[in-house]
Amino acid sequence: MKTSVSVTALQQDEADSDSTFETNLGWRRNAGSSTSNLSLSSGMASMSSVSGSNSSIYPADFGDIEVQGSIQFAVNHIQKLGEFHIFVVRCRDLAVADPKKNCSDPYVKCYLLPDKTKLGKRKTTVKKKTLNPTYNEILRFKIIMEGLKTQKLNISVWHNNTFGRNSFLGEVELDLSEWDFSNTHINEYALKARILAQSPPLSPSRLMTDDGRGQMRFALRFLPQTSHSKRTSRMETGEVQMWVKDCKNLPPVRGVIIDPFVKCTVLPDTSRKSRQKTRVVKRTANPMFNHTMVYDGFRPEDLREACVEVTVWDHDRLNNHYIGGLRLGLGTGKSYGVEVVWMDSTTDEANIWQRMLQSDGEWVEDVLPLRMLVMAKSMSK
Secondary structure (H helix, E strand, O other), X not given: OEEEEEEOOOOOOOOOOOOXXXXXXXXXXXXXXXXXXXXXXXXXXXXXXXXXXXXXXXXXXXXXXXXXXXXXXXXXXXXXXXXXXXXXXXXXXXXXXXXXXXXXXXXXXXXXEOOHHHHOOEEOOOOOOOOOOEEEEEEEEEOOHHHHOOOEEEEEEEEOOOOOXXXXXXEEEEEOOOOOOOOOEOEEEXXXXXXXXXXXXXXXXXXXXXXXXXXXXXXXXXXXXXXXXXXXXXXXXXXXXXXXXXXXXXXXXXOEOOOEEEEEEEEOOOOHHHOEEOOOOOOOOOOEEEEEEEEEEEOHHHHHOXXXXXEEEEOOOOOOEEEEEEEEOOOOOEEOOEEOOOOOOOHHHHHHHHHHHOOOOOOEEEEEEOEOOOOHHHHOO
């Protein structure tokens, strides 16, 4: 595994290929349709469901954008193929996500719930600078009808932000256990706001550790990537991304307000190239960092042997002072079959690491109390 980059923002290019509507795709006009005058024929199109958009390294933003507008789509199950198809037609009157340009760069994302990690997500291409995007794209899931009737279809619309968090523009959810699959018409649905589950309140035991070292709010995710080489046709590795948001209630050092910063390394690698850090925030017990550490070259099996060590320090010209830290891993006490002291994650630390392993590239977030750690560097034999 090797170290990648430590950033507050990463620029990523968007592949924005416009999909054109063709009359030979198996879709036909229906003069009697009340909503969109379009319907599906039984032989659906053979059309790519691969998205042309790249994901930002930032988590999704469900902020202050007021949801409005609608989305047109149709669904159909192709029994011969064992596939569920979603034909995303267009959106209308979307909310403005970029006030400076008075527009949005929208794309559509689909999941089958409740287990969105099982079949993954499907996305359309990104349409630039429009509140009325037209897609005419088919998104596919490989699933038999019996399994499909146990699912819910979640379709959400997002603004793609190359320089930061993607913004939520609305969603629609269909209960497929009650859906009439003979209905292959394209219908129009009003987009709805998402009711976010609030972060669970911290228990008194988690608000502060016994020695009052404060808390850290952060998010984690693992992004798998497939590479091709001459020796192996497919070799899957990926990036571990650690987004340090902020800290609260950090204690003073020697009675003086601190200048905090955060260090991060992925054990068992204790080399200097593995270490990344945030900027120093001056004179505060509640610093906002908003900084993402990125480590690449991880195979999925490496994640069961590795541990992200995150520590908070008070910056001093002569000698930095340790405040507290976290160890995010499975807490098994072993790494690659060898007993190690640093694989000592608490229950809460191990839980979020396990959630990351099951998150299918989505961010998982928590607020955890900082604790005393014996530094891995000093424990190496």
